[in-house]
Amino acid sequence: MALNRLDLNLLHVFDTIYREGSLTRAAKALHLTQPAVSHSLSRLRDHFDDPLFTRQGNQMIPTPLARRFLESMRPGLNQIQGAVNQFHAFDPASQRKTYSLGLRDILESTFLPQLMERLVPYPELEVVSQRVARRDMETQLAAGKLDFAVDVLLPVSNQTSHQLLRQDRLVVVARSEHPLTRGTLKMGDYLAAKHILVSSRTEGPGIEDFELSRLGVQRDIRLRCQHYFAACRVAESTDLLLTMPETYARILTERASLTLMDPPAQLPSIDVHLYWHKAYEKEPALIWFREQLRGIA
DSSP states (O other): OOGGGSOTHHHHHHHHHHHHSSHHHHHHHHTOOHHHHHHHHHHHHHHHTSOOEEEETTEEEEOHHHHHHHHHHHHHHHHHHHHHHTTOOOOTTTOOEEEEEEEOHHHHHHHHHHHHHHTTTOTTEEEEEEOOOGGGHHHHHHTTSOSEEEEEOOOOOTTEEEEEEEEEOEEEEEETTOGGGGSOOOHHHHHHSEEEEEOSSSSSOOHHHHHHHHTTOOOEEEEEESOHHHHHHHHHHSSOEEEEEHHHHHHHTTTSSEEEEOOSSOOOOEEEEEEEEGGGTTOHHHHHHHHHHHHHO
């Protein structure tokens, strides 16, 4: 496996296939034909005497050897790319680029409309939004499979940078004709009502419940569901109350018979952070896109 017998251009192809998880997407990112990418992969397979990637449905899954090789190769590639980037500015108006964003469903609704509006003048830029398990976020950022992730404050290593984008307060949502919408919502009325809790978990409190517990009170959860859209539909047709982030609440209630109210106590805000891997933070294309995301917030 002598280095002098390996075309270094193949390493860029390998890295792109690994990042994109698809020969078709890798070819598009590299501005090559799919047969050309397949030929490069074949040469790599011969060199390493390993399949490197196996097909599972539409995905190319790296083998254990490919994963080990990427971990060893990545620092060197980053250094080379960083050196090249110093001499090449990014022009979003003419250069083609696909950005990968890790967003949960609620953040897709609040970020993507504004982001795509900002990108209207740049028709060569594409965005791929995907939901990534929080436990995998750093790995995906390190591998270059994600350029950025937007999520609540999470514990991360010193290899992952993050910045507060915005703070979103919690509000209470109720149907417009609900008796409690006629005045200021008081704690006694809030606790006497029944509630909807939105959570991906099947048990445990919501963030608002931690503060209520600190105050020595507890609300009555009648419905636990996975999505705020469904919760708003339920709140619109029942007397159940829903406590949720204000930004998303205003989007969902635009065309619904729902009213937003201040909670009866000072509830914690939701801190929304932007995450990226330090290895790529000096790439001009990513610096430019990071500023677009900051501009939205």
